[in-house]
Amino acid sequence: MSPQILQPLTRAPERSSNGTGSIHYLPATRQNVLWGRLPCARDVGVLTIESGDEVTIDTISHEGVLEDQGRDPAAFFGRHGVPREFVLDDAIDLAASDFDHDPGSDGPHVVTGPIHVRGARPGDLLKMTVLEATPRVPYGIISNRHGRGALPGEYPLGVENVSVFAAVEAFEGIQVGTLPLVPGGDRVVRFPLDPFLGIMGVAVAGDVRAHSVPPGAHGGNIDINLLTVGSALYLPVQVPGALAYVGDPHFAQGDGEVALTAMEASLRVRVRFDVISQADALTQFGALGGPLAETTDFLVPTGLNADLGEAVRECVRAAINLLAARFGMDRTLAYAYLSAATDFNISQVVDRVTGVHGRIRVADFRG
Known part of the structure; x- marks a missing residue:
């Protein structure tokens, strides 16, 4: 197991990628996250930036902090052989806090934000460009829960939910994810890693926070695996300041995400936020009713x-x-x-x- 662990408040960047604008660091502290819900118009930004600024953001995977996993990441990952020092402090702090998260009515996802972008107004587009996506830990979890996934009623095969531990290892000069072919076996299947954010979004209009699971015009949990480094997501702004957020970090995902989750694991990302005026947005893209992604x-x-x-x-x-x-x-x-x-x-x-x-x-x- 690689020893690289990006604990909160460590190794934050010092300069922007293009030499213009400002760069900020937003840790996933208790005060800077929402759990299971997404921002709405009544929320206030935990960080205020200008259009063109870059923000380095810590994200926390929900796998390992959830109630059906014990809400104790140190113990949960410890059962998979992960030492305490390889478990993220901010994940442990969130799970141990009195954060009001109801698994019966809230989604599972932890999102960092919201970020207020000055000058963003309804009718504009917010462009979120992923500049870096760095794993914070060398492992992840792929889960299948009863009543969920593409084959509810068929999987999981047993009575319990399933959380499969996936390790990261070096293979032929690259980092790959690995799973055993059979439980406890030595033979493994290896697959490429391509980190991305499953959740990128803007606040919804009105005073009710959106559930974190279903995606929509606000973006949210769109789970498009093309949104890796160098890609951008355009979203119609619904509230002044946009109130953007990110979360649901992945190391890898196949189209479909059929089991329910993919290789879920915490990332540190660097994102540039650009406001595109309504007039320019109409010229470039027409009237957008929902998310539009762009890659090279x-x-x-x-x-x-x-x-x-x-x-x-x-x-x-x-x-x-x-x-x-x-x-x-x-x-x-x-x-x-x-x-x-x-x-x-x-x-x-x-x-x-x-x-x-x-x-x-x-x-x-x-x-």
Whole structure:
């Protein structure tokens, strides 16, 4: 097991990546997180920044702190052979605190924020660009709980919920995740790591905090595994200051996230926050009704609906609208292009609201 542990308040960055704007550090202390709920209009930012600023943010994985795991990360991970010094202090502090978290009515996720971005107004877009995503620990958990996942009623096979420990190891010069082929066995399967945030979002309008599980126009628990370092998420601002937040850190996830969670593990991320005015947003993307992701290679429209088929249809409509706004493409021709050249992937099927995302190659429109 690698000894790198990023405890809170250690090794915070000193300068921004582009030499402009300011850089901030936001630890996941009890005062800086919400657990199971997402910010709304009545919340106040725990940090205030300018558009263009970068924030280094500690995130805490919910795996290991939840009530059905004992709400004692040191003991939970200790049963998997993890020494106390390899367990994050902020996770232990949160679990041991009197933080009001009701597993019956709240979601499981711990989110860091909200962050007030000066000048962000409803109608604008907030662009959140992931600049760094560094593992805070060398292990993670993949869970399957009764009544959840793609196969509820079939898995877990026993009466208890299942939390599978996944270690990080060096293999052929890279860091990989490992799982045994059989419980307690020596043979393992290895898979690549590609850290990303499952939750990136803005506050919802109104005075009621949103549940952390279902994603929506606010972003939230979208679980799009393309949102790795170098990628960005655009979200329609609903309240003044945007009140942005991040959480649900992953080391790896397959499209679908079928068991319920993927390789969940805490990250330290660096994110740049940029406000795009309503006028510029309409020119670049048209009228966005929900999250839009962007990578070096792809524009990534999304569809979110409790019905997977409707989520696909919403994503296709969003893709057509995007092509019309961004490239002036005729809608009938855009529909044909999408059928011939664009993959539509299932983001996840386990968050009450299912997610679909399209991958539109930007290289196809160069020149």
